[in-house]
Amino acid sequence: MSILDNDPDVRPVIPISDIAAKDIKIDTYNTFQRMASTYNVGSRLLWRNPNGASPDEVATALGTDAQEIFSLHYQLGQLIQAVKPEVISEGLSYVVSGAIIYNPDGSINIDENLIP
Numbered sequence: 001m002s003i004l005d006n007d008p009d010v011r012p013v014i015p016i017s018d019i020a021a022k023d024i025k026i027d028t029y030n031t032f033q034r035m036a037s038t039y040n041v042g043s044r045l046l047w048r049n050p051n052g053a054s055p056d057e058v059a060t061a062l063g064t065d066a067q068e069i070f071s072l073h074y075q076l077g078q079l080i081q082a083v084k085p086e087v088i089s090e091g092l093s094y095v096v097s098g099a100i101i102y103n104p105d106g107s108i109n110i111d112e113n114l115i116p
Contacts, residue, residue: 032080032083032084035076035079035080036080036084036087036088038076039073039076039077039080039088039091040088040090040091041091042073042091043073043090043091043092043094043095044090044091044094045058046058046059046094047094047095047096047115048094054110054112055096055099055110055112055115056109056110056111056112059100059107059108059109059110060107060109062107062108063106063107064105064106064107065106066106066107066108067102067103067106067107067108068106070100070108077091077092096110096114096115096116098114099111099112099114099115
């Protein structure tokens, strides 16, 4: 049979539910990958900044948003660890939690003497 014998407008009908299911799966996968990447990159930018900024310099630059950012980052890590912890092993390897000093105004300082 030749391609010329088939009507090119005749295509298999894909159920709309299958299309929706595929989109949900793709979105779920992409969202999770983005969350893991965000966690790893955020940890690296603070603790091992590729441009040479110290952890305390980065924390100071976050200003009074620092505690909220650290809290959200921590919660993101908790969520990911509950699902697939190996994807954030890189980010976790940078964290020195005992070095974090929380200030009353929402800012954070990092005790760099505790960083190996």
